[in-house]
Amino acid sequence: MNRKKVTLAEVARVAGVSRATVSLVVRKSPLVADHTREKVEKVMADLDYVRDIGAARLRNNSSRTVGVIVPNLVNSFFTEFLSGVEQVMGEDDRVVLLANSQDDPVRQNDILQRFRGHGVDGVILCPAEGTDPDLPLRLRHRGVPVVQALREVGEGITDYAGADYLEGVRLAIRHLVGGGHHRIAFLSVAAQTSAREERLRGFTAALGETGASSAGIVEAELTWEGAAQSAAAMLALKTRPTAVLCFNDVLAAGLMLGLRRAGCEPGRDLAVVGLDDLPLARLTYPPLTSVAMQPDCIGVRAGHLLARRLAQADAPVQRSVILPRLMIRGSSHRD
Amino acid sequence: MNRKKVTLAEVARVAGVSRATVSLVVRKSPLVADHTREKVEKVMADLDYVRDIGAARLRNNSSRTVGVIVPNLVNSFFTEFLSGVEQVMGEDDRVVLLANSQDDPVRQNDILQRFRGHGVDGVILCPAEGTDPDLPLRLRHRGVPVVQALREVGEGITDYAGADYLEGVRLAIRHLVGGGHHRIAFLSVAAQTSAREERLRGFTAALGETGASSAGIVEAELTWEGAAQSAAAMLALKTRPTAVLCFNDVLAAGLMLGLRRAGCEPGRDLAVVGLDDLPLARLTYPPLTSVAMQPDCIGVRAGHLLARRLAQADAPVQRSVILPRLMIRGSSHRD
DNA sequence: CACGGATTTTAGATCGTTCTAAACAATGGG
């Protein structure tokens, strides 16, 4: 209640030095003599002084704050990513401003504006579906350092951290073909993002490489219910697939549910493979074969990329792409 | 690159008015005449002016920023909660500073300090395991408005938003007893939090009410692997349970996995009930009966509580407790 | 047309920090 804020000036007064000196101590400058440093540090501890970073930023332009924009906070793909980012930032004594674009480019712009108002040092962005491809360019012109992650818009304009979705899909398809599957369907989402495009491209590419054939592409809403409902469409394809590759694990899990309802036992009657290897992949029945994209690692890398760019604004653009790993489980076995 | 920051003064100069007037326009004060307002707004738009909230806060003490501390970013209980908080804050034109305490009180203190330095208006805190019970009091003395959520430490010192875990457990036990189960075990976690205590208390209380008896309490690490490993201990209990209530759905799902490995079919040989009703509850096999705590709603309420307190610092302490709902699914059927 | 009151506008101080440039202290050489 009565707690007045302790300021530099207050510390200076008590310690019998000038504000400038205290400021130097706060910033661990080597310019201050040891004995004054100690004296000042003691006073700071006694008074429970907390440096006001906002005021500091006003003067010197570094808020030690970064904005993170994700399209979604329920899919653990994004929250694990977020977790990685938060971890790096914490280690680096930075703080994360979080916002959820809900995959809406308009909201996303609002958020960027808000972040700008808060003086963020930089932004890590998973661009929302339908993001204007020259948003990155506009941001660069406004002087906002940006790292894109998980999805990308515009080419080579900003740093980027993600996984090699294409290779991930190839791993999955090879695994299926190796297991004797030759008619493979793809369960996709409607939302147009780079992640989707890459996965779809990977699908046709990998089919070409392996000589397997597409049994068709079915689209579902990005929820397990949507996927469950799509089971009917999947079973009604002209060329009935023996295996289905899904855009991600949520869809795969939903599909398995829908298949079982329709009397088709996933893993036995129809192989199902997911992508992302979310934790839930181990908990479905049968456990879901999936491709691990390690979103937490991607988050860590995105954090490092941003740190690098903040340190050196004109560094060359860099892409950091993680190699996925295939996790084989029951949903793609024939036993 | 060359973008210089557009300031109030710049806008004022171009519009031919004083900074003070522009400031009034920015804050939508009714004091400005309509024609000047329009003129100024036009200039602001032309110059792409963004108000510097940090600078504003320095003068008037409202950063429109709140800190959120969660113990964990992989359990969707917390991320759904976070999602709710973020949503309310966004609507209210506030911004969320996110940090993960990793259930470590020391980290948690660091984070609180950091938040203070960033001038947050208030904090929403899910206290880490082992948090000093008078942390809330200390924070109050420092003048930091706090709302606790999901877990609570200290009694009635801060506002609190959570679910009625006790009632949730009661619902689950009643359901089991109604289904003919009389020997019920509890799968708990080791971590000492108010959530755990309340659930455990609820367990014994509900057993008393219904006349069922405890088959024992088993502790597991809070991961699905931990729960899977505990299946053995569960099956080895002296009085073999016919049903198990689990601290949360992650444990329940893990336990089901472990049971099946041990040749005991969950849902048929042993009923399993979870708590929290995470999305994964629908995706396990058999689908998991659980008690919905609606963490996203709790997040929304926590946000509102904090907004209220920021508006009125001396409002009476309020608790907002959500009534849980039982979601009956296959894991507790006998068929 | 002068006056009082309401409506608009503004100058200048202020928030807590950092920066710049200069002052001050200590030391050693000539």
Next chain:
DNA sequence: CCCATTGTTTAGAACGATCTAAAATCCGTG
């Protein structure tokens, strides 16, 4: 004893907004 040199400290002006209190403008009346 003065001066240059190095090492420490500091006064005062920023940063970009908001607040306060006062000034300027407008308007209807007497």
